[in-house]
Amino acid sequence: MSAIRFQSLTIAFPPAPPHLAGVNWTLTSGRIAAVLGPSGCGKTSVLRVAAGLQSPLAGQVFVSDLPAADAAQAGHVGMVFQQPVLFPHLCVQENLAIGWELQYTPLRKSWGTERPRAEVRQRLDQVAELLELGPLLDRHPAHLSGGERQRVALGRLLVRRPAVFLLDEPFAFLDNALAQRLVRRLVPLLREWQVTALWVTHSPAEAELVADCQVHVHAGQWREAGAER
Numbered sequence: 001m002s003a004i005r006f007q008s009l010t011i012a013f014p015p016a017p018p019h020l021a022g023v024n025w026t027l028t029s030g031r032i033a034a035v036l037g038p039s040g041c042g043k044t045s046v047l048r049v050a051a052g053l054q055s056p057l058a059g060q061v062f063v064s065d066l067p068a069a070d071a072a073q074a075g076h077v078g079m080v081f082q083q084p085v086l087f088p089h090l091c092v093q094e095n096l097a098i099g100w101e102l103q104y105t106p107l108r109k110s111w112g113t114e115r116p117r118a119e120v121r122q123r124l125d126q127v128a129e130l131l132e133l134g135p136l137l138d139r140h141p142a143h144l145s146g147g148e149r150q151r152v153a154l155g156r157l158l159v160r161r162p163a164v165f166l167l168d169e170p171f172a173f174l175d176n177a178l179a180q181r182l183v184r185r186l187v188p189l190l191r192e193w194q195v196t197a198l199w200v201t202h203s204p205a206e207a208e209l210v211a212d213c214q215v216h217v218h219a220g221q222w223r224e225a226g227a228e229r
Contacts, residue, residue, distance in 0.1 A: 003029040003164055003196035004050060006222070008059035011045050018057070019045050021220040027213075029163075030194040032187070033224075034207035037217035043200045044082070046217070047166040050198065051079040063164055071164070079166040082200075084153035086141040092152050093137040096124050099160040127155045130185055132178075147173035151182075158189075165190070165197040171206075183209050 004027040012018035019042025027033050035043050048054035050061050052069035063071035071077050078099070086095050097120055128134050131151045141149055154170050171179035187210050190197060199210050207214050214225040 003027055003031075003064060004198065005062040005065075006059065007062065009049070009056055009061060010058040011042055011049060012057040014057075018220045020217070020222055022059070023222040025215075025222055025224070027196060027198070029196050030191075031212040032190065032195075032197040032199055032210055034211035034214045035198055035200045035217060036202070036204065036207055036214060039202075041217045041219075043217055044168050047079060047168050047198060047200060050164075051077055051166050053079075075160075076162055077164045077166065078157040078160055078162040080150070080153045080157055080168060080170045082168045082172055084149045086149055086152055088141050091138050091140050092133060092144070093124055093128075095141070095152050096127060096133075096155050096159050099156045123159050127158045130158070130189070131155050131182060145173070147171075147175075147178075150174070158186075161193060161195075163196060165195050165199075167197060167199045169200050169202065172202075179206070180209075 006020075006023045006025040009020055009023045009025075010018055011020045035046065037043055045054060049056050050063060050068050052067075052072035061068040064074075064076045066074065066076070068077070087098065090098065100120070100123070128137060131154065133148075133151055133155060136144065136148060136152075141152070144152065150170060150173050154167070157165060171182060174182070183206065199207075201207050201210075216223045216225065
């Protein structure tokens with residue numbers, strides 16, 4: 001099953017040269033692809049198109065066999081931005097839970113009950129321990145560093161557990177020791193959950209740690225390492 005599929009995908013902002021031109025590519029379910037390339041080459045634009053947040057110039061992205069926007073609306077996709085977006089009026093633990101609770105809300109009437117609080121607490125505690133967020137749970141985003149906000153945004157995705165993760169340099173603001181520690185915890189968990197992911201990074205070392213395959217973006221080309229040209 002193809003979890004992410006590019007069909008004649010062209011991403012461009014004329015008159016500038018295209019970030020991608022006529023790309024056909026498939027990432028099968030349960031695999032993690034690291035996306036590398038120089039700044040400004042279009043890595044973030046690819047994620048935004050796959051998240052249904054931006055339209056390509058031509059072609060299409062399919063996620064879980066649905067057009068990207070439909071897959072996002074159905075809750076199959078989650079994205080962590082390099083500049084994380086949090087709810088400023090909510091504390092860390094409320095930010096962690098809200099994506100899961102909002103996704104659950106339409107089902108409450110038919111199920112006749114809210115999600116058990118013990119279930120919410122268990123999942124929050126697991127993610128807080130994984131990302132070392134325990135001391136921060138009662139803080140609000142204004143009192144967090146950039147790296148702490150990134151971890152909360154990633155944690156919100158881990159609590160919700162969509163089928164497809166789109167990660168735009170999720171550890172860019174962390175010191176190297178903490179980033180490596182979290183990567184070594186996170187990747188086995190994503191594999192256990194059989195998550196499919198596009199993981200943008202500038203670091204070849206990080207790409208080696210996280211990915212089943214590596215894609216290099218440059219001058220409108222999307223090249224999977226080792227793939228036939």
